[in-house]
Amino acid sequence: MKELIYTSKITTKDLSLFYGEKQVLEKINLKIPQNRVTAIIGPSGCGKSSLLRCMNRLNELIPKSKIIGQILFDGRNIYTYDVDVVELRRKIGMVFQKPNPFPKSIYDNVAYGLRINGIRDKKKISKLVEKSLKDSGLWEEVKDRLNTSAMELSGGQQQRLCIARALAVEPEVILMDEPCSALDPASTLKIEELMKELKEQYTIILVTHNMQQAARVSDFTGFLYLGKLIEFDDTNLIFTRPKEKLTENYISGRFG
Amino acid sequence: MRLKRFREIFGIGLLSLSAVIVVLILCVIIFDITTKGSGVVSWEFLVDFPKEGMTRGGIFPAIIGTIFVTIITTIFSIPLGVSAAIYLSEYAKEGRLTRLIRTSIRNLAGVPSIVYGLFGVVLFVQGLHFGTSVLSAGLTLGLLTLPWIIATSEEALKTVPQSYREGALALGATKWQSIYSNVLPYALPGILTGSILGLSRAAGETAPILFTGVAFFLPKLPGSVFDQFMALPYHLYILSTQHHAIEQVRPLAYGTALVLVALVFMMNLTAIILRYKLRKKF
Amino acid sequence: MPTREFFRKYITELEQELISMGEMVNIAINRSVEALKSRNIEEAKKIIADDIHINKKRWDIEEKCISLIATQQPVATDLRDIVAILNIVTELERMGDHAEGIAKIIIILGDKPLIKPLIDIPRMTEKASDMLKRALEAFMKRDVETAREICNEDDDVDMLYDQIYRELLSFMVEDPKTISGATHLMWVAHNLERIADRVTNICERIVFLVTGTMEEINVSKY
Numbered sequence: 001m002k003e004l005i006y007t008s009k010i011t012t013k014d015l016s017l018f019y020g021e022k023q024v025l026e027k028i029n030l031k032i033p034q035n036r037v038t039a040i041i042g043p044s045g046c047g048k049s050s051l052l053r054c055m056n057r058l059n060e061l062i063p064k065s066k067i068i069g070q071i072l073f074d075g076r077n078i079y080t081y082d083v084d085v086v087e088l089r090r091k092i093g094m095v096f097q098k099p100n101p102f103p104k105s106i107y108d109n110v111a112y113g114l115r116i117n118g119i120r121d122k123k124k125i126s127k128l129v130e131k132s133l134k135d136s137g138l139w140e141e142v143k144d145r146l147n148t149s150a151m152e153l154s155g156g157q158q159q160r161l162c163i164a165r166a167l168a169v170e171p172e173v174i175l176m177d178e179p180c181s182a183l184d185p186a187s188t189l190k191i192e193e194l195m196k197e198l199k200e201q202y203t204i205i206l207v208t209h210n211m212q213q214a215a216r217v218s219d220f221t222g223f224l225y226l227g228k229l230i231e232f233d234d235t236n237l238i239f240t241r242p243k244e245k246l247t248e249n250y251i252s253g254r255f256g
Numbered sequence: 257m258r259l260k261r262f263r264e265i266f267g268i269g270l271l272s273l274s275a276v277i278v279v280l281i282l283c284v285i286i287f288d289i290t291t292k293g294s295g296v297v298s299w300e301f302l303v304d305f306p307k308e309g310m311t312r313g314g315i316f317p318a319i320i321g322t323i324f325v326t327i328i329t330t331i332f333s334i335p336l337g338v339s340a341a342i343y344l345s346e347y348a349k350e351g352r353l354t355r356l357i358r359t360s361i362r363n364l365a366g367v368p369s370i371v372y373g374l375f376g377v378v379l380f381v382q383g384l385h386f387g388t389s390v391l392s393a394g395l396t397l398g399l400l401t402l403p404w405i406i407a408t409s410e411e412a413l414k415t416v417p418q419s420y421r422e423g424a425l426a427l428g429a430t431k432w433q434s435i436y437s438n439v440l441p442y443a444l445p446g447i448l449t450g451s452i453l454g455l456s457r458a459a460g461e462t463a464p465i466l467f468t469g470v471a472f473f474l475p476k477l478p479g480s481v482f483d484q485f486m487a488l489p490y491h492l493y494i495l496s497t498q499h500h501a502i503e504q505v506r507p508l509a510y511g512t513a514l515v516l517v518a519l520v521f522m523m524n525l526t527a528i529i530l531r532y533k534l535r536k537k538f
Numbered sequence: 539m540p541t542r543e544f545f546r547k548y549i550t551e552l553e554q555e556l557i558s559m560g561e562m563v564n565i566a567i568n569r570s571v572e573a574l575k576s577r578n579i580e581e582a583k584k585i586i587a588d589d590i591h592i593n594k595k596r597w598d599i600e601e602k603c604i605s606l607i608a609t610q611q612p613v614a615t616d617l618r619d620i621v622a623i624l625n626i627v628t629e630l631e632r633m634g635d636h637a638e639g640i641a642k643i644i645i646i647l648g649d650k651p652l653i654k655p656l657i658d659i660p661r662m663t664e665k666a667s668d669m670l671k672r673a674l675e676a677f678m679k680r681d682v683e684t685a686r687e688i689c690n691e692d693d694d695v696d697m698l699y700d701q702i703y704r705e706l707l708s709f710m711v712e713d714p715k716t717i718s719g720a721t722h723l724m725w726v727a728h729n730l731e732r733i734a735d736r737v738t739n740i741c742e743r744i745v746f747l748v749t750g751t752m753e754e755i756n757v758s759k760y
Contacts, residue, residue, distance in 0.1 A: 056426060061421075061422065063350060086428045086429070089426055089427065090427070093426065093427070094422075096423065100417070102437075116429045165423075166426070169428060215608060215610070216611070239608040
């Protein structure tokens with residue numbers, strides 16, 4: 001078996017996750033390659049979103065959640081006492097399933113992350129806002145109305161705004177939790193193209209229940225089933241000759 | 257088939273009837289007060305002091321007193337109540353202690369207002385030596401309003417979608433930052449509306465202010481928070497039941513009632529308009 | 539409507555590789571008949587060895603096509619495009635085999651003098667090679683008209699083959715000692731005729747790609 005050689009940005013080591021008594025993830029060993037799009041697929045309830053939320057420690061918002069094992073970010077475990085969670089979340093950004101622009105103006109949405117991180121220089125903020133909106137492909141559509149409410153944008157635009165908002169704080173990793181599932185096909189396509197452009201600067205981890213999207217967009221794919229990582233490989237290989245029967249059955253639509 | 261249709265019509269009819277009856281009752285009350293009181297209400301009525309043993313004159317000091325005591329209540333109950341609601345909604349971990357706190361608050365809401373009044377006497381008038389004053393009465397009313405404000409504020413905070421909090425946290429905000437910048441602004445209309453409604457109820461309460469600071473007649477307006485004051489609900493109570501010339505002052509009583517109802521309505525209207533305006537912003 | 543830029547890029551790259559494979563095959567065809575003319579056995583051996591590259595290229599392109607289908611869910615024209623590419627590389631690989639076959643015959647013939655000078659065989663080669671070149675261009679340009687024309691030109695190649703066949707047959711009838719040499723030359727001509735036939739298959743694929751229907755363009759006169 002050919003060993004995949006790459007720089008791993010995030011590595012999980014025997015990661016298990018519990019919500020109270022219930023075990024959601026079981027001994028996950030995963031190496032997320034740097035500057036690539038990695039997709040995590042699997043049937044509903046298999047733990048994909050939970051896995052994603054472990055990476056920026058958002059799973060801690062769920063009461064009675066418990067982690068066993070480690071998650072290494074650039075080689076350092078993020079689940080230790082001396083890790084600044086706030087700084088971690090700046091470096092590992094997240095885009096959610098349902099676009100959640102804040103009830104503020106477009107400009108203030110993108111500037112939000114900058115302001116809470118202490119940046120006051122108006123010129124600097126302005127520059128970063130423009131750059132982020134350009135990087136997320138939204139600039140042309142909103143440059144004349146930055147002060148209007150973000151709630152007036154369409155679904156696809158709102159999601160790109162959320163991406164711009166995440167980009168503004170200059171993260172290294174972007175976690176995307178089913179970012180297109182609430183959007184129409186045209187917006188979905190725009191965001192898929194965006195992911196491919198973004199991977200040059202960022203490491204992208206995508207959770208999706210849409211296999212075809214994972215196939216189109218990602219470089220690597222991991223298949224999660226009932227909390228266990230069944231297979232992880234180059235996307236081409238997963239979709240043309242998967243090694244595990246379970247993987248083959250899932251992607252052929254025989255269950256899930 | 258016909259039976260189902262009939263049952264449906266019957267049900268709708270019954271419900272509509274209930275709604276109509278409620279509205280009707282309200283209309284009757286308002287009609288009664290308005291017809292019997294409007295004759296008395298005039299500009300002089302509103303700005304004059306009572307004269308000749310309350311048989312003539314106006315109710316100016318009562319209006320001022322009510323406003324004054326409501327302000328004290330506001331200053332005391334809103335910051336405390338909203339803070340408590342934020343704690344319960346955002347910070348408290350689910351457990352026995354939190355459940356105990358919540359149950360206590362709910363029970364507090366059911367305590368009769370006269371009990372609050374007596375408690376106010378013990379704590380504020382005598383215990384803290386504030387004496388019978390606007391301060392004591394305002395604080396007592398504050399205690400009365402507190403459970404209501406906490407409950408409605410918590411409700412308002414609950415309506416904030418979890419995604420707003422998560423979205424802020426995911427960007428590297430601390431918990432307080434996410435609450436302050438995302439949760440509170442969204443919940444503000446609800447909190448404000450609830451607060452104003454609570455306060456408008458407090459403005460009309462009689463029992464809590466009975467022993468803690470209200471007086472039937474004062475020659476001048478309260479100069480400080482430690483002075484006694486006049487209030488509309490108490491004034492109305494005395495005019496309707498305790499006055500030596502009840503028949504003669506009845507019109508004045510209706511007039512007072514009208515002013516009080518109008519005041520409460522205005523506060524409620526403010527709450528509604530505020531909520532509408534703030535909602536539109538989001 | 540946003541375009542799938544990355545997807546478009548992959549397909550364009552694939553088409554380029556197809557053309558490049560076609561050129562490799564065309565070179566092999568011409569080399570083989572040149573080597574026959576000059577009786578260059580060393581060159582023939584090289585041609586046989588080089589056929590591996592053509593085969594590898596074919597598998598390469600096939601793998602990429604399969605990957606594209608699995609991961610990009612192409613439909614309509616994109617799908618026909620990829621399917622056309624899959625079919626054309628097969629035809630090209632067989633054409634490469636035919637060129638290799640000619641090279642093998644050169645080695646078998648060795649030093650023995652040819653029973654007749656090569657006139658029609660080079661003509662067939664020129665024709666077939668030209669057909670292939672123009673077919674590849676027609677594929678890139680999606681030129682249905684040219685594709686149909688090329689199909690009809692297969693008749694010329696068939697005619698030349700008939701001529702060679704009759705000529706060689708008469709040689710064999712006259713002098714049985716020429717049978718060996720004649721049959722070898724016939725095989726060369728046969729290979730070239732098959733090459734031209736395969737070009738018509740490629741042209742049918744081009745028409746399918748553009749119109750969506752499979753047409754039998756050049757029905758044999760038999």
